[in-house]
Amino acid sequence: MDSFRTLLPYLRLHTRQYVIGLIAVAIATAVNLLPYYLIRLTIDGLTGQVDGNSATPGLTVATAGLYALGVVAAALTAGFFMLVMRRNIVVASRQSEYEIRRDLFAHLQTLDKHYYDRARTGDLMNRLTGDLSAVREMLGFGAWQIVNIVAGFISAFTVMFSLSWQLALIVVAIVPLIVGVLSYLARQINVRHRLAQEQNSLISARAQENFSGARVVKGYAIEDREIEDYRAMNLELLRRNIALTKVDGPLRSFMSLLLGLAFGLILLVGGRLILAPDSTFTVGMFVQFVGTLERLTFPMLMIGWITSVAQRGLASWLRLKEIFDAQPLVRDEPGRADSRVRALRGDISLDHVTLRYGQTTVLNDVTLNVPAGTFLGVTGPTGSGKTLLGQLLTRAMDPTTGTVRIDGHDLRTIPLSTLRGAISVVPQEPFLFGDSIANNIGFGIEARDLPVVPIGVSVVGAPPPDDIPQNPDPARVRDAARLAGLLGDVEDFPQGFDTMLGERGVTLSGGQRQRTAIARAIVREPAILILDDSLSAVDTETERRIVDGLREVSQGRTVILIAHRVSTLRHADQIIVLEDGRLTEHGSHDDLIAQGGHYAQLERLQRLASDLDADDEPVADPETAADELETLTQHQKVNR
Numbered sequence: 307m308d309s310f311r312t313l314l315p316y317l318r319l320h321t322r323q324y325v326i327g328l329i330a331v332a333i334a335t336a337v338n339l340l341p342y343y344l345i346r347l348t349i350d351g352l353t354g355q356v357d358g359n360s361a362t363p364g365l366t367v368a369t370a371g372l373y374a375l376g377v378v379a380a381a382l383t384a385g386f387f388m389l390v391m392r393r394n395i396v397v398a399s400r401q402s403e404y405e406i407r408r409d410l411f412a413h414l415q416t417l418d419k420h421y422y423d424r425a426r427t428g429d430l431m432n433r434l435t436g437d438l439s440a441v442r443e444m445l446g447f448g449a450w451q452i453v454n455i456v457a458g459f460i461s462a463f464t465v466m467f468s469l470s471w472q473l474a475l476i477v478v479a480i481v482p483l484i485v486g487v488l489s490y491l492a493r494q495i496n497v498r499h500r501l502a503q504e505q506n507s508l509i510s511a512r513a514q515e516n517f518s519g520a521r522v523v524k525g526y527a528i529e530d531r532e533i534e535d536y537r538a539m540n541l542e543l544l545r546r547n548i549a550l551t552k553v554d555g556p557l558r559s560f561m562s563l564l565l566g567l568a569f570g571l572i573l574l575v576g577g578r579l580i581l582a583p584d585s586t587f588t589v590g591m592f593v594q595f596v597g598t599l600e601r602l603t604f605p606m607l608m609i610g611w612i613t614s615v616a617q618r619g620l621a622s623w624l625r626l627k628e629i630f631d632a633q634p635l636v637r638d639e640p641g642r643a644d645s646r647v648r649a650l651r652g653d654i655s656l657d658h659v660t661l662r663y664g665q666t667t668v669l670n671d672v673t674l675n676v677p678a679g680t681f682l683g684v685t686g687p688t689g690s691g692k693t694l695l696g697q698l699l700t701r702a703m704d705p706t707t708g709t710v711r712i713d714g715h716d717l718r719t720i721p722l723s724t725l726r727g728a729i730s731v732v733p734q735e736p737f738l739f740g741d742s743i744a745n746n747i748g749f750g751i752e753a754r755d756l757p758v759v760p761i762g763v764s765v766v767g768a769p770p771p772d773d774i775p776q777n778p779d780p781a782r783v784r785d786a787a788r789l790a791g792l793l794g795d796v797e798d799f800p801q802g803f804d805t806m807l808g809e810r811g812v813t814l815s816g817g818q819r820q821r822t823a824i825a826r827a828i829v830r831e832p833a834i835l836i837l838d839d840s841l842s843a844v845d846t847e848t849e850r851r852i853v854d855g856l857r858e859v860s861q862g863r864t865v866i867l868i869a870h871r872v873s874t875l876r877h878a879d880q881i882i883v884l885e886d887g888r889l890t891e892h893g894s895h896d897d898l899i900a901q902g903g904h905y906a907q908l909e910r911l912q913r914l915a916s917d918l919d920a921d922d923e924p925v926a927d928p929e930t931a932a933d934e935l936e937t938l939t940q941h942q943k944v945n946r
Contacts, residue, residue: 316405320766323766324394328391328453331391334387334391339461340377340380341381341597344376344380345373345597351369353590399447403445406626408759410434418634420636433622441623448612448616451612455612459602459605465595469594473572484564484609498549501550503621509539569596635704638721643720644721649728649833651833652834654675655714656695659671660705661694668694669691669887678833679863681856684869685869685908687904698710700729701717712728728834730830731836732820732837734839736822738810738811738814738819741806743804744777747826750826778829783829786826787825789825789859790821791821823840824840834865835860837865878894881905891903
């Protein structure tokens, strides 16, 4: 019940619809019993058992016609109220499904890197589809069937006790057996359905990974292994579903068995009551009793089905509630975020910043000042903390100790919408959408002008949503593509900027994807632009054009370029070197070359590699290559 209580806010949004629908169900259920009363009067009229007095007139044709019209009228009335029920409860369940999905998606947008590092895409998709459908079925079909069962039992037992308390007690005696078995099976259904859904989520996640990584799977020729793994996971899902069916399937069979037993006893006892010399129990009353019990058969059979639907729905709701209960580690803290901060210039400072993952220190006592408008280069060995430095600036995470400031404001006092609206990030692995190149580049344009989508409100009577801009300014998109070194490639495409990309941009090369992501970041004209090793997949000539474009972009804004190539970094205003999470070098290109540290060594190695690439003569064997490398190294030392 605790889990159902958390669903009440969504049910309250449709109180009127549920009240009208449930009242209609109760009325329809009661009216459905009226034909059996009319049939009773007809039979007793035909058999002369209306009141046990042989002098009482029998059934007339006119009376039989009225009874027939009464049966038709009852069926029409019940049908009308069932239609009213469906137009209210079923519609309300669909609307609730929309509202829960809307709020779930909105909540997922608030969760941070920590959550998505642990979550699996396939699992989230399964919860937003399979689990949400189970909840909707519980709120719709389950809700009206529960009322139908309750109203059916109340009206039916009222009629049956008015006809014969002896026969009614036989039916009542079966109820404890039904309740006991259902209670046991309901608990089993809940547990086994949850296990089946968890396995289904694993399968969805595995399929999603295979579809996204299809090139890798085929490149390594491991299709057979993936098929075998997927088969094993499907067999486990089959096993769990069969285990669920073993407790779900017997419900209706068990109910049918008990009802068959009840009908046999009622036939035996009812026949003796009719044949008793002084009995007032007529054949018509017996037929009405059996008909009423027959009408009760469906609700009794549905107890098992609704128990299954309710338990599946509650188990699925618990899985959805886990998403609602998840909270971001990084968020606007009430009373701390300053809403007066609406714009940022890009002046960055880190004051003794340390970042730890558990017992591992990944950034250690980093202090850095980057004035607004600075072109900052960042380099260092793999795993030295370069990417984490960029993530601290966007508050993908908060430092363990120390303070990160922009324009003198502690990042934790800047509203996240303001902070991230002023920063554009090009990650190491760019993500592109299955849309046109123009829409991918203009993805973030005018995002701040869109209205806030209300959550926790009813969709009933809500105005239609505003259109989301899908035609970004062509001039801005084209200029951003030019600065990113992408314009020439796009102009070579038959459809230019209207070219549709495949999922994740797979129809583009690695370098084209990186440049598209750079253009997407540039077009927003951010105060701070962070490029995290985003030139690794382009050739040196393209790299030169992009860097020239970045220098043009950097006028009036702060650019942080994380890279390994010295040729990429050499024109930066400042360059820092991170090693094992520490800031070990800081200065211009010439300053760092003079220091003779990691940066100078990196420059020498890359220049040596460039010299080897420039040599037109092929190397005969590995020993010759080693001798040539040693000669070039000695030559570099002599020159220095």
